[in-house]
Amino acid sequence: MGDLLFPFFLIAMSLSSPSPEAAHRAEWEQWRARRLESLRREDGWLSLIGLFWLQEGENSVGSDPGSRIVLPAGKSPARIGSIVLDKGSVSVRAEPGSGLSADGKPVAAMTLATDAGASPATVLKRGSIAFYVIARGSRLGVRVKDSDAETRRNFRGIETFPYDERYRVEARFEPYDPPRDIPVPNVLGTVEKQPSPGALVFELDGKTYRLDPVLETGETDLFVIFGDQTNGHETYGGGRFLYAKPAVGGKTILDFNRAYNPPCVFTPYATCPLPPKENKLPIRVEAGEKTYGEH
Numbered sequence: 001m002g003d004l005l006f007p008f009f010l011i012a013m014s015l016s017s018p019s020p021e022a023a024h025r026a027e028w029e030q031w032r033a034r035r036l037e038s039l040r041r042e043d044g045w046l047s048l049i050g051l052f053w054l055q056e057g058e059n060s061v062g063s064d065p066g067s068r069i070v071l072p073a074g075k076s077p078a079r080i081g082s083i084v085l086d087k088g089s090v091s092v093r094a095e096p097g098s099g100l101s102a103d104g105k106p107v108a109a110m111t112l113a114t115d116a117g118a119s120p121a122t123v124l125k126r127g128s129i130a131f132y133v134i135a136r137g138s139r140l141g142v143r144v145k146d147s148d149a150e151t152r153r154n155f156r157g158i159e160t161f162p163y164d165e166r167y168r169v170e171a172r173f174e175p176y177d178p179p180r181d182i183p184v185p186n187v188l189g190t191v192e193k194q195p196s197p198g199a200l201v202f203e204l205d206g207k208t209y210r211l212d213p214v215l216e217t218g219e220t221d222l223f224v225i226f227g228d229q230t231n232g233h234e235t236y237g238g239g240r241f242l243y244a245k246p247a248v249g250g251k252t253i254l255d256f257n258r259a260y261n262p263p264c265v266f267t268p269y270a271t272c273p274l275p276p277k278e279n280k281l282p283i284r285v286e287a288g289e290k291t292y293g294e295h
Contacts, residue, residue: 021165028163028257035260036157042147043130046155050144051269054090054133059083059142061131069142075129083112083133083142090114090133090140092124099126114140136271137190143269151266158261159290161234167256167287171202173247174210182212184225185274187238187264192273200224200244202254204283211254212278213244220246224254227275228285236265236291239275259288266292 018026039046052059052069059068062079069083081094090112094100100107102124115121116135123132128148134141146152175198182196194214200222201210213222227239240259244252263270 024165024168024255025163028255031258032160039266040152040155042152043145044152045263045266045270046152047130047145047147047149048143048263048267048269049146049149049151050131051134051141051271052144053139053141054083054085056085056087059085061142069131069144071126071129071131071144072146075127075146080126085140088140101125134271136186136188137192158292161257161287161290163257164287167204167285169202169204169254169256171200171211171244171252171254173250173252174199174201179215180212182214182276182278184214184276187270187272187274194273197222198247200252200254207283209281209283210278211281212276222246222252225273225275225279226259226285227280228283229281230284230286234286234290235288236261238262238264238272239279240288242288256285256287259285261289261292 038044049072050070055068060079060082061067061069061071063071063073063076064078067079071080077095077098079095080098080100081092084091084093091110092100092107092112093109094107102110102122107124110122112122112133113119114133114135121132121134123130128146129144130147131142131144134143176196179195179197181193183191184194185191196212196214199210199212201208211224211226213224216223222244224242224244225239226242228235231237231239239262241262242254242256242259244254246252262272264272
């Protein structure tokens with residue numbers, strides 16, 4: 001009797017347990033849902049409407065077109081205050097009745113943290129508008145977001161290549177001892193050195209390739225900025241991004257189905273890194289997100 005039941009048990013197990021590919025596809029679909037949700041957030045990249053570089057001294061803020069930092073008409077007084085840059089220190093001085101707040105509290109004057117510090121940048125808000133100071137190399141600027149931006153309201157998703165298990169590859173991690181600083185260019189036309197802990201070596205269609213990931217401050221996942229032969233055609237000309245988990249036993253997974261667009265695809269006001277020359281693959285990677293819009 002037990003022998004007769006055994007095949008039926010195997011059939012039931014096979015019906016209840018998804019194949020590895022089906023499980024990977026389901027995980028990718030969940031990742032895609034999280035990715036789109038992050039873009040749709042009130043402070044996501046779709047809400048970015050402006051970037052203004054600060055000059056030494058007082059930088060006026062308001063809807064007046066002559067302001068140094070211009071906010072949308074109808075959502076701010078002509079002058080809401082000023083951002084003061086004093087030898088690398090940044091502060092805000094708000095006009096009386098400006099309606100500016102930070103952390104839910106009214107603001108008259110305060111020192112502002114940038115996005116390059118140990119703590120998060122100070123976010124100033126008025127209605128649907130939010131702005132904060134970013135540091136890019138030796139430059140400081142103000143990034144402006146609007147939760148009611150047209151780009152956010154009209155977002156309908158991103159086209160992707162169909163999921164393809166072939167592009168989910170195992171990569172061998174070859175550590176650099178000591179870690180190397182690799183030059184990473186960006187859309188501002190400058191180059192920043194970023195630490196790379198090692199190379200990710202993988203095979204695709206019988207050929208071997210390698211990518212140099214970087215480690216972002218406070219992160220453990222490996223961040224890959226890469227280009228391929230679809231760039232400028234089906235995908236964004238400035239390359240795409242991809243994360244991989246830290247290597248275990250010298251191995252990790254590179255799932256190019258999770259390759260995604262940098263923020264510069266959605267807005268001209270982002271400051272995206274571009275692929276280092278070592279990370280420009282001489283092949284077409286027909287997986288992950290396709291390009292979006294006109295940027």
